[in-house]
Amino acid sequence: MSHLLTRVTGHVGHITLQRPASLNALTHEMCQQIEASLDDWLKDCAVRVIIIDARGKSFCAGGDISEMYRTGQAGDFAYGRQYWRDEYRLNAKLANCVKPIVSFLQGYTMGGGVGLGCHVSHRIVGESSRVAMPECAIGLVPDVGGSLLLARSPGRLGEYLGMTGSRMHAADAILAGFADYHVPMDRWDSLKAELVQTGCVAAIEHYGLETPRSTLARNQSQIDHHFSAGTPAAIAASLADSGTPFATCSLELMARNSPLSMACTCHIVRHQRQAESIEDALDVEYRFTYRSAEDGEFLEGIRARIMERGTQPRWMHASIGEVRRDEIDRFLEPLGELALNWDIDQ
Numbered sequence: 001m002s003h004l005l006t007r008v009t010g011h012v013g014h015i016t017l018q019r020p021a022s023l024n025a026l027t028h029e030m031c032q033q034i035e036a037s038l039d040d041w042l043k044d045c046a047v048r049v050i051i052i053d054a055r056g057k058s059f060c061a062g063g064d065i066s067e068m069y070r071t072g073q074a075g076d077f078a079y080g081r082q083y084w085r086d087e088y089r090l091n092a093k094l095a096n097c098v099k100p101i102v103s104f105l106q107g108y109t110m111g112g113g114v115g116l117g118c119h120v121s122h123r124i125v126g127e128s129s130r131v132a133m134p135e136c137a138i139g140l141v142p143d144v145g146g147s148l149l150l151a152r153s154p155g156r157l158g159e160y161l162g163m164t165g166s167r168m169h170a171a172d173a174i175l176a177g178f179a180d181y182h183v184p185m186d187r188w189d190s191l192k193a194e195l196v197q198t199g200c201v202a203a204i205e206h207y208g209l210e211t212p213r214s215t216l217a218r219n220q221s222q223i224d225h226h227f228s229a230g231t232p233a234a235i236a237a238s239l240a241d242s243g244t245p246f247a248t249c250s251l252e253l254m255a256r257n258s259p260l261s262m263a264c265t266c267h268i269v270r271h272q273r274q275a276e277s278i279e280d281a282l283d284v285e286y287r288f289t290y291r292s293a294e295d296g297e298f299l300e301g302i303r304a305r306i307m308e309r310g311t312q313p314r315w316m317h318a319s320i321g322e323v324r325r326d327e328i329d330r331f332l333e334p335l336g337e338l339a340l341n342w343d344i345d346q
Contacts, residue, residue, distance in 0.1 A: 125173050258297050
C-alpha cells in the first residue's frame with residue numbers, strides 16, 4: 001500500500017496519510033508527493049477545498065527520521081539537509097496556499113505533523129487530539145514553522161511549549177494557535193462529505209463545539225511569570241525556586257531535553273516574534289537543523305530516544321545553565337550561500 005492516497009472527489013482535493021503503524025511519520029517521498037498534488041490542485045478550478053487527513057489513531061507524529069539517522073551515522077549529512085529543505089518548502093506552500101485547506105488532527109500531531117497540519121487555513125481537533133513540538137527531546141528545536149506558531153501564542157506559552165514539549169489537548173491547541181475548531185470526531189465523516197458536496201468551508205461552523213477552558217489557560221499566569229525570565233538559565237532557576245506542582249512538572253519535562261536545544265529554542269521563539277512571514281521563521285530554524293547532525297546532538301538524541309528507547313542521552317551540557325550565549329549564536333548564525341533560497345526553493 002502506498003504511504004499516501006491522493007484523489008479528487010467532488011469539490012475536494014483529498015490527501016490521506018497511510019502509515020498508521022508508523023503513526024503516519026512523514027517520509028521525504030511523502031513530502032514531495034504532497035507538494036506535487038498541491039501544485040496540481042492550485043491550477044484545477046474544480047478543486048475548491050483541500051483536505052488533509054490520515055488513517056489510524058494519529059494524524060502524524062513527526063518526520064520519518066530513521067533514514068536521517070542512518071545516513072548521519074555514516075557521515076552523510078546531505079540527505080537530512082535536503083529533506084529539511086524540501087519539507088520546509090512544503091510548509092511554506094501550505095501556509096501560503098490561496099485555496100482553503102482543512103486538516104483533521106486526531107491523535108498525535110507532533111513535529112512534522114504540525115508543519116503539515118497546523119499552518120493551513122482550517123485546523124480541526126477532537127477528543128483524541130494531542131499536539132506538541134517535542135524536538136528538544138531529540139536534540140533539535142521546534143521547526144517546520146512551529147517556532148512561528150509558538151512565537152504567536154499568547155503570553156509566554158511559546159517558550160513553555162517549546163522548551164518542555166508539553167502535549168496540548170484540543171482546547172490547549174486552539175488557545176495556543178495550533179488549531180481552530182473543536183469538532184466531535186464522530187461528525188468528521190459527515191463534515192468531509194459536506195465539503196465534497198458543496199466545496200464550502202463555512203460548513204465547518206455548524207459542526208464545532210464550544211471550546212472548553214484549557215489547562216494552559218489555567219496555568220497561564222505561572223507560565224508567563226516563569227518563562228518571561230531573561231535567559232534560559234533564569235527560567236530554570238525561577239521554576240526551581242517556585243516549588244509549585246506546575247513548576248515541578250515543568251522541570252521534569254525539561255530534564256528529558258537537550259539543554260542546548262532548549263536554550264536555542266528560547267532564543268528562536270523570542271526572535272520569531274519579529275518575524276514577518278513563515279519563510280523568515282523557516283530560515284532561522286534551518287540554521288539549527290542544518291548543523292544539528294554534524295555539529296549538534298540530533299544523532300545522539302535519536303539514538304537514545306528512538307533507536308535505544310529508554311536510554312539517557314549523553315547531552316553536551318549537564319544543565320541549561322551551562323549553555324553559553326556564544327554556543328547559541330554559533331548554531332543560529334546565518335548560513336550565507338547555504339541558506340534556504342526562496343527564489344529557488346519555492
